[in-house]
Amino acid sequence: GAGVSQSPSNKVTEKGKDVELRCDPISGHTALYWYRQSLGQGLEFLIYFQGNSAPDKSGLPSDRFSAERTGGSVSTLTIQRTQQEDSAVYLCASSLEPTTSGLAKNIQYFGAGTRLSVL
Amino acid sequence: AQTVTQSQPEMSVQEAETVTLSCTYDTSESDYYLFWYKQPPSRQMILVIRQEAYKQQNATENRFSVNFQKAAKSFSLKISDSQLGDAAMYFCAYRSAIRGSQGNLIFGKGTKLSVKP
Numbered sequence: 001g002a003g004v005s006q007s008p009s010n011k012v013t014e015k016g017k018d019v020e021l022r023c024d025p026i027s028g029h030t031a032l033y034w035y036r037q038s039l040g041q042g043l044e045f046l047i048y049f050q051g052n053s054a055p056d057k058s059g060l061p062s063d064r065f066s067a068e069r070t071g072g073s074v075s076t077l078t079i080q081r082t083q084q085e086d087s088a089v090y091l092c093a094s095s096l097e098p099t100t101s102g103l104a105k106n107i108q109y110f111g112a113g114t115r116l117s118v119l
Numbered sequence: 120a121q122t123v124t125q126s127q128p129e130m131s132v133q134e135a136e137t138v139t140l141s142c143t144y145d146t147s148e149s150d151y152y153l154f155w156y157k158q159p160p161s162r163q164m165i166l167v168i169r170q171e172a173y174k175q176q177n178a179t180e181n182r183f184s185v186n187f188q189k190a191a192k193s194f195s196l197k198i199s200d201s202q203l204g205d206a207a208m209y210f211c212a213y214r215s216a217i218r219g220s221q222g223n224l225i226f227g228k229g230t231k232l233s234v235k236p
């Protein structure tokens with residue numbers, strides 16, 4: 001696609017429910033990133049995928065959070081048993097490559113995010 | 120660990136005037152990238168300008184330019200001839216260029232820029 005697409009744009013859920021957030025990166029981008037933007041914490045990095053692999057999951061806030069990427073394309077961030085503190089905007093970004101040489105290949109392009117509200 | 124600090128939570132500028140947003144960072148790495156992103160109410164982060172740490176020349180993109188002071192670990196953004204459409208949150212971000220790193224962005228807290236007509 002032309003840009004990074006995220007769905008849904010907004011999600012309201014009840015405490016304790018599971019939610020799935022979707023990210024469709026720019027075609028051909030091998031690197032994919034999830035970030036969380038909240039009032040108290042600012043923008044924090046959650047997880048990175050190189051292809052379908054996430055080498056380090058330590059940025060995920062708790063074991064209720066999981067993420068996967070299939071076919072080197074679409075990624076899903078799942079939050080189980082949502083809590084009110086999970087309320088935030090979840091942003092996805094993609095880039096051509098992670099950290100190989102050349103700034104142009106390292107630029108991250110962002111989607112418009114999913115605003116999650118947990119009641 | 121790397122950190123990014125934006126000391127101005129809010130700034131205001133008159134239309135057509137110039138404004139400078141501050142950013143400092145802390146790192147022990149020698150090779151990295153710095154970015155300024157703009158986030159309007161639509162939430163989509165838009166890249167404004169980028170700088171490679173090994174380049175001494177300051178980056179410029181039309182009305183936007185940076186003052187990169189590597190020794191001082193400072194990376195300020197200057198917006199010239201401010202326009203109403205420049206009103207947004209501006210985030211300064213750091214990214215390691217070390218091979219093998221994940222390449223995630225480390226953001227400052229942001230500066231909310233208002234443009235007065």
